[in-house]
Amino acid sequence: MSKRLNYSEIxxxxxxxxxxxxxxxxxxxxxxxxxxxxxxRVSQINNCAYCLDMHTRDLIKKGVSVEKLALVQAWREGGALFDSRERAALAWAESVTLVAQTGVPDSAYEVARTVFDERELVDLTIAIALMNTYNRMAISFRNTPQAAIEQ
Incomplete structure (x- = not known):
């Protein structure tokens, strides 16, 4: 698959x-x-190879274990690897990313607001929306993951 265009230049x-x-x-x-x-997690849901590669590398640089990275997609079964804020953020990210399917129900909001204050929840939602935008840009224009370039 080849890059369609360089939106950063255009x-x-x-x-x-x-x-x-x-x-x-x-x-x-x-x-x-x-x-x-x-x-x-948002990039996993959207199947964005470019962003999956980038954020996995970023998390490794920040000292996140391979075991934890391997279970992000199945965080509910990850036990103590994910703290309460991470679990709430990942659940919120899934619901917001899949808005057309979930409608972001009150139950998802109630879980998120018990862990995050109002400002944090707004900021987290901005982050989720931003990553959904970046995923759509990278997928639409076929950004190449760094891992594929290194081969």
Whole structure:
């Protein structure tokens, strides 16, 4: 599969605007590991190879164990590998990413709001929406994962 186009070159202002949102999320006070776990889970749901590769590498650099990375997709069965904030964030990420199927029910909101304050929940939702956007850009224009380039 080859790259269709380089959207960073074609629409640098748009990509810069997305980068501004990314910068906001990174300074939001949410744990960088938590945010990257959410980014990884959203990318798994959307099957974005480019983003899966990037966020797996980022989490490894942040010291997350291979065992934990291997179970992100099955975090509910991951036991103590995932703390209560991570479990709540991953559940929220799944519900928001799959909004057309889930409608983000009250039950999902109730779980998330017991763990996150209002600002954190808004910031987490912004992060989830941003990753869904990045996934759609990378998939639509066939960004090549770094792992594929290194081969």
């Amino acid at each position: 629409a640098p202002e748009g990509v810069k605007a997305l980068g501004g949102v990314y910068g906001y999320v990174m300074q939001s006070g949410l744990s960088p590991v938590l945010v990257d776990l959410v980014y990884l």
